[in-house]
Amino acid sequence: MLVLFETPGGFALFKVLKEGKLSNVEDLGNEFMTAESARKMVKLKAFDKFDNTSEALEAVAKLLEGTPSKGLRKFLKANCDGETLAVADSKLGNIIKEKLKIDCVHNNAVMELLRGVRSQLTELISGLGDNDLAPMSLGLSHSLARYKLKFSSDKVDTMIIQAIGLLDDLDKELNTYAMRVREWYGWHFPELAKIVQDNILYAKAVKLMGNRINAAKLDFSEILSDEVEADLKEASVISMGTEVSDLDLLHIRELCDQVLSLAEYRAQLYDYLKSRMNTIAPNLTALVGELVGARLISHGGSLLNLSKQPGSTVQILGAEKALFRALKTKHATPKYGLIYHASVVGQAAPKHKGKISRSLAAKAALAIRCDALGDGQDNTMGVENRLKLEARLRTLEGRDLGRLSGSAKGKPKIEVYDKDKKKGSGGLITPAKTYNAAADSFLQTPKVDSETGVKEKNDKKKKKKKADDEEEAKTEEPSKKKSKKKKSEAEPETVEPAKKEKKKRKHEEEEAEMPAKEKSEKKKKKSEV
Amino acid sequence: MTHPQRRRGGGGRGRGLATGGGGSAVRGRGSESGGGIKGGGKVLVAPHRHAGVFIAKSKGDALVTKNLVPGEIIYDEKRIFVQNEDRSTVEYRVWNPHRSKLAAAINIGVDNIWIKPGLKVLYLGASSGYSVSHVSDIVGHEGCVYAVEHSHICGSDLVNMTEKRTNVIPIIEDARHPAKYRMLVGMVDIILCDINQPDQATIIATNASYFLKPGGHFMITISANSIDSKLSAETVYQKEVEKLQMEELKPTEILPLDNCEGDHACVFGGYRLPRKQNS
Numbered sequence: 001m002l003v004l005f006e007t008p009g010g011f012a013l014f015k016v017l018k019e020g021k022l023s024n025v026e027d028l029g030n031e032f033m034t035a036e037s038a039r040k041m042v043k044l045k046a047f048d049k050f051d052n053t054s055e056a057l058e059a060v061a062k063l064l065e066g067t068p069s070k071g072l073r074k075f076l077k078a079n080c081d082g083e084t085l086a087v088a089d090s091k092l093g094n095i096i097k098e099k100l101k102i103d104c105v106h107n108n109a110v111m112e113l114l115r116g117v118r119s120q121l122t123e124l125i126s127g128l129g130d131n132d133l134a135p136m137s138l139g140l141s142h143s144l145a146r147y148k149l150k151f152s153s154d155k156v157d158t159m160i161i162q163a164i165g166l167l168d169d170l171d172k173e174l175n176t177y178a179m180r181v182r183e184w185y186g187w188h189f190p191e192l193a194k195i196v197q198d199n200i201l202y203a204k205a206v207k208l209m210g211n212r213i214n215a216a217k218l219d220f221s222e223i224l225s226d227e228v229e230a231d232l233k234e235a236s237v238i239s240m241g242t243e244v245s246d247l248d249l250l251h252i253r254e255l256c257d258q259v260l261s262l263a264e265y266r267a268q269l270y271d272y273l274k275s276r277m278n279t280i281a282p283n284l285t286a287l288v289g290e291l292v293g294a295r296l297i298s299h300g301g302s303l304l305n306l307s308k309q310p311g312s313t314v315q316i317l318g319a320e321k322a323l324f325r326a327l328k329t330k331h332a333t334p335k336y337g338l339i340y341h342a343s344v345v346g347q348a349a350p351k352h353k354g355k356i357s358r359s360l361a362a363k364a365a366l367a368i369r370c371d372a373l374g375d376g377q378d379n380t381m382g383v384e385n386r387l388k389l390e391a392r393l394r395t396l397e398g399r400d401l402g403r404l405s406g407s408a409k410g411k412p413k414i415e416v417y418d419k420d421k422k423k424g425s426g427g428l429i430t431p432a433k434t435y436n437a438a439a440d441s442f443l444q445t446p447k448v449d450s451e452t453g454v455k456e457k458n459d460k461k462k463k464k465k466k467a468d469d470e471e472e473a474k475t476e477e478p479s480k481k482k483s484k485k486k487k488s489e490a491e492p493e494t495v496e497p498a499k500k501e502k503k504k505r506k507h508e509e510e511e512a513e514m515p516a517k518e519k520s521e522k523k524k525k526k527s528e529v
Numbered sequence: 530m531t532h533p534q535r536r537r538g539g540g541g542r543g544r545g546l547a548t549g550g551g552g553s554a555v556r557g558r559g560s561e562s563g564g565g566i567k568g569g570g571k572v573l574v575a576p577h578r579h580a581g582v583f584i585a586k587s588k589g590d591a592l593v594t595k596n597l598v599p600g601e602i603i604y605d606e607k608r609i610f611v612q613n614e615d616r617s618t619v620e621y622r623v624w625n626p627h628r629s630k631l632a633a634a635i636n637i638g639v640d641n642i643w644i645k646p647g648l649k650v651l652y653l654g655a656s657s658g659y660s661v662s663h664v665s666d667i668v669g670h671e672g673c674v675y676a677v678e679h680s681h682i683c684g685s686d687l688v689n690m691t692e693k694r695t696n697v698i699p700i701i702e703d704a705r706h707p708a709k710y711r712m713l714v715g716m717v718d719i720i721l722c723d724i725n726q727p728d729q730a731t732i733i734a735t736n737a738s739y740f741l742k743p744g745g746h747f748m749i750t751i752s753a754n755s756i757d758s759k760l761s762a763e764t765v766y767q768k769e770v771e772k773l774q775m776e777e778l779k780p781t782e783i784l785p786l787d788n789c790e791g792d793h794a795c796v797f798g799g800y801r802l803p804r805k806q807n808s
Contacts, residue, residue: 006711006712007712008712008713029743029801033743060712063712064709088708088711089708111738111739114711114739115716115738115739118715118716118739118740119716119742121715121716133715134673137698137713137714137715138695138698140712140713141698141699141700141713142688142691142692142699144700144701144713145684145687145688145699145700145701146688148681148684148701148702149681149684149685149688149701
């Protein structure tokens with residue numbers, strides 16, 4: 001009978017010399033008490049050494065799954081003809097039997113035998129001393145441990161937290177430096193600050209020209225558009241700024257260099273962050289995007305920590321101040337925190353943001369758990385859930401439309417008219433630009449008839465969503481003059497159009513008019529009352 | 530820390546404490562010392578009755594072990610630096626009995642921990658490696674500690690710790706299946722078991738059958754609530770002891786750990802001890 005014994009250095013095959021002793025399991029241990037008796041009991045038949053740690057790791061990893069590696073199979077085939085093989089793992093034994101047609105055995109006697117061999121291992125295998133075994137064992141155990149823990153530096157989420165922190169810091173620094181450039185160079189060429197709004201372009205322009213005198217000669221087409229360039233060249237000639245020496249300009253230019261390099265680095269960092277997010281948390285990235293995902297992880301402390309939070313927490317992460325204030329004062333809690341900046345929530349109408357944010361948070365919590373604790377490296381789960389969310393958003397919006405256009409059953413629901421209710425997208429609808437009669441100057445007061453006529457028109461117009469500027473101006477003027485005569489009727493009329501006006505975007509003239517008129521009306525109201 | 534009543538009778542407290550054979554008491558500069566020791570004062574480090582363990586005495590007593598890797602600490606334990614006659618500094622790490630059950634057992638006054646410098650130890654339930662590090666300090670470079678821990682989170686801490694200490698071999702496996710790490714472990718002299726599983730008697734028995742040499746020893750910590758929370762602590766300890774005895778693991782000492790929260794006990798014993806001749 002042969003015994004298969006695995007060592008950190010390789011596979012060993014021992015031949016059992018005294019098979020009769022195997023029947024007495026209890027005393028078997030005694031046979032191995034000394035090296036002498038051990039050698040009488042078993043003899044080393046063959047030894048298959050591992051060439052290097054990676055081979056060892058592979059062979060052992062296979063063993064752990066219960067299958068023999070290629071090296072082991074070859075070894076056994078070469079040496080095991082016709083004999084039964086004693087193995088430590090019955091599962092392994094079964095597979096060896098199946099694949100290599102070698103009978104395997106595993107029982108108490110085998111266990112005792114293995115114990116014995118193990119205790120006398122160094123004696124039985126010449127050439128494998130204690131000194132050799134220890135470092136091999138150490139190396140193999142470390143590689144095995146790493147293999148088990150799947151140590152990949154790719155999966156470390158501290159990188160994300162650091163990167164996002166750095167991104168925020170960089171933004172602040174960039175802004176500070178850019179402001180400093182503006183202020184510093186502004187002594188020399190103040191007009192440039194108003195001409196070039198963007199920080200990076202400003203720095204580039206300053207770097208290019210240095211002293212404003214050079215501006216006329218140089219070509220700014222790479223940095224600025226033609227208009228701006230023309231403005232710049234014009235302004236440089238008539239500028240009010242002081243003169244600066246070359247040394248000062250040198251330093252200003254250095255600062256501009258800093259600004260530009262920081263801006264470039266920020267772009268690189270953002271790319272790095274995106275790639276890391278896709279590696280570490282692909283599902284979360286698919287759902288909410290890189291930036292929001294990174295902020296969530298950073299807020300939670302680590303991906304693992306975040307995975308322990310329920311969906312409701314993920315929803316209001318970042319709005320803790322509002323949350324606890326609301327809880328303490330028994331008000332409504334915030335509906336979204338960091339998650340507000342996700343694109344899915346951004347796409348939703350304001351009415352639906354709360355619902356979508358809740359659904360998104362629930363799916364995001366699942367995605368986080370998938371990323372933190374799961375084995376998969378792909379983002380299928382995230383993508384699927386995103387599609388589900390978008391479908392839900394469409395359903396929500398569809399419900400609104402359905403209500404207005406009618407259902408399959410019958411007539412659409414007719415809502416009670418409420419003049420104050422915002423229809424459509426509220427403030428986004430701009431009133432049409434029409435002829436502004438308010439700018440006209442009247443020479444005489446209109447008659448009473450026209451006034452009533454105007455009032456009737458006014459009543460009709462009330463039912464429309466938008467009021468024309470003309471009639472408003474007309475109603476303003478006569479009501480202003482006639483307010484002393486007709487108080488109650490005129491005032492609500494004028495106040496209402498005024499109110500309506502306020503709700504929509506106004507022209508600047510009207511804005512100037514309205515408050516003035518309102519004030520005068522209010523004053524009259526007060527004086528009358 | 531005063532020595533409370535020891536459950537086992539036997540020798541007096543003064544057995545080889547400050548002036549015991551061999552080791553000399555060395556006065557140390559007590560910087561960064563703790564666990565009851567105030568920093569800055571004079572600290573006396575004396576060998577403990579158990580080989581490899583030391584006691585640092587100042588206002589209070591603390592259990593310390595000699596740091597195998599000077600300069601490295603595991604989490605934030607305090608260190609005591611002692612200057613020898615030849616101006617070299619020896620570093621000792623404080624062993625916290627609240628964190629490590631073995632330290633608690635030593636403090637209570639167990640007869641024999643069986644761990645000596647140069648031995649091979651199998652530690653089941655290594656966790657992040659705190660107690661393992663102290664055991665590794667005791668056994669020194671000639672000895673070896675095989676640390677088995679199943680959890681990945683603790684496992685990664687363990688692996689980090691073992692990178693510095695070359696006499697600890699990390700094994701991230703379930704201790705229930707010693708066959709899975711048979712290629713990494715040789716025969717050991719002691720098994721320490723701190724896993725708190727209801728089937729821990731079986732676990733230690735299987736591991737012993739694979740790796741524990743005949744005449745070897747073991748220590749197992751029993752948390753009564755982890756085994757069976759309905760029964761009383763003493764009943765649980767008795768039952769565990771019986772289970773161990775059935776597997777050729779003969780207990781020699783049962784030590785209730787009073788300073789731990791919950792009902793814990795430590796059982797020390799031997800494996801396949803040679804039968805005593807009845808004289």
